[in-house]
Amino acid sequence: MEEMLKTLPQHTCSWSKGKITFYKYQDFWTLQELVVGAHLAQQSFKAEPTDIFLCTSTKTGTTWVKSLAFAIVTRQKFDDSTTPLLTKNAHECVPSLEYELDIVDDNRKNSSLPLVATHLPYPSLPKSVIASNCKIVYVYRNTKDVIVSHYHFLRKVFNVANEDAPFEEAFEEFCQGISGYGPYWDHIIGYWKASLERPDRILLLKYEDLKKDPTSNAKKLAEFMGYPFSTEEEKAGVIEKITTLCSFENMSNLEVNKTGSIRVGGLENKHYFRKAEDGDWRTYFTNEMKEKIDKLIDEKLNGTGLILK
Numbered sequence: 332m333e334e335m336l337k338t339l340p341q342h343t344c345s346w347s348k349g350k351i352t353f354y355k356y357q358d359f360w361t362l363q364e365l366v367v368g369a370h371l372a373q374q375s376f377k378a379e380p381t382d383i384f385l386c387t388s389t390k391t392g393t394t395w396v397k398s399l400a401f402a403i404v405t406r407q408k409f410d411d412s413t414t415p416l417l418t419k420n421a422h423e424c425v426p427s428l429e430y431e432l433d434i435v436d437d438n439r440k441n442s443s444l445p446l447v448a449t450h451l452p453y454p455s456l457p458k459s460v461i462a463s464n465c466k467i468v469y470v471y472r473n474t475k476d477v478i479v480s481h482y483h484f485l486r487k488v489f490n491v492a493n494e495d496a497p498f499e500e501a502f503e504e505f506c507q508g509i510s511g512y513g514p515y516w517d518h519i520i521g522y523w524k525a526s527l528e529r530p531d532r533i534l535l536l537k538y539e540d541l542k543k544d545p546t547s548n549a550k551k552l553a554e555f556m557g558y559p560f561s562t563e564e565e566k567a568g569v570i571e572k573i574t575t576l577c578s579f580e581n582m583s584n585l586e587v588n589k590t591g592s593i594r595v596g597g598l599e600n601k602h603y604f605r606k607a608e609d610g611d612w613r614t615y616f617t618n619e620m621k622e623k624i625d626k627l628i629d630e631k632l633n634g635t636g637l638i639l640k
Contacts (some may be wrong), residue, residue, distance in 0.1 A: 332367050339366070342509050346500035350489040357455045359512050368429035369451055376432065376457040379439075382465035383556050384456075385425065385448040388518040389511035390480035391472040392538040393448065396552075397421040398577040400446055400468065403553045406569065411576045418587055422448075428457075450512045453521035464532060466556060469522040472538035474628050474639045475612035475621070477515060478505045485511070498615050506627060516631035523635055539609055545574040 340355040353360040356369065385400055387393045398421040402414060409415065415424055426434040428449040438444050449456070460467075482501040486493065508514030526533040534555045541548045549570050553559050560570055575581060582588055616624075628639050 346496045347491050348495055350491055351485055359452050360509050361512055365429055372428045372432055373457045378459040378463040378465050380463050380465055381445050382447055383445045384467045386467055386469045388515055389450055390477050390484055392470045394421050396470050397425040397448055399549055401425050402573045402577055403558050411572045452518050453525050467533045470536050470538055471519050479612050479615050481510055502620055546570050549574050
């Protein structure tokens with residue numbers, strides 16, 4: 332691994348005061364430890380047909396979709412007063428492939444939880460994931476809000492003071508494709524193309540649609556994963572209870588998400604809950620920035636029908 336890392340292109344983010352270095356691995360950028368995790372997963376992970384992969388780029392709704400999927404899949408075992416989501420961060424409930432491979436394997440042996448999360452682009456998923464024909468849920472989000480959320484998350488994680496981290500520089504690097512698991516548009520296009528080829532196995536959900544109509548989208552998610560809500564459950568308001576439980580307002584106010592750290596990497600739970608607002612980008616973008624990223628996204632996603640503006 333050390334020899335491989337030496338051969339990879341590196342980029343130290345100018346706005347991070349030298350604290351953040353990305354490595355380019357298989358045409359996407361990520362941190363060194365995640366390159367190692369991705370490589371190990373590709374070499375050793377064996378997917379099963381019953382797996383359900385929750386796939387996202389960074390800062391596009393990962394915590395939310397983990398919470399929703401976990402609450403849906405485990406609702407026969409837990410309700411909104413007993414679910415582990417009340418005492419554990421969502422990232423503790425649903426392990427991530429490239430940095431918790433051992434926990435994913437333990438879940439296989441010791442529980443029936445089929446959920447696995449990953450930020451890996453579609454072409455970089457372990458070959459067994461594609462071969463197993465398991466289900467994949469992919470969530471994507473407005474690019475401008477992703478840029479802002481990505482900037483703040485990394486700044487907090489690496490303890491870079493706001494006044495020492497020019498947003499303009501972070502914006503320019505994102506436009507160059509240098510971001511966690513970026514270029515972001517390539518990440519989206521990979522899953523979008525795969526969804527056209529395998530529509531019965533890959534579901535695309537838009538973050539903004541989830542926010543606008545969480546009930547309908549939670550129902551769609553449950554049906555796709557193979558855990559549909561019964562008529563009785565719908566009448567009893569089970570879907571609404573789950574969406575309320577998993578809402579940003581509720582999750583961000585739980586004590587577990589205000590304090591403590593996740594088991595891998597020691598990241599503070601509170602860093603996963605900032606604003607979750609649509610349109611927060613307007614506070615940070617100049618008109619020139621807006622025009623530049625809109626033009627770039629139009630060019631990159633031309634012909635897909637996907638709207639990220």
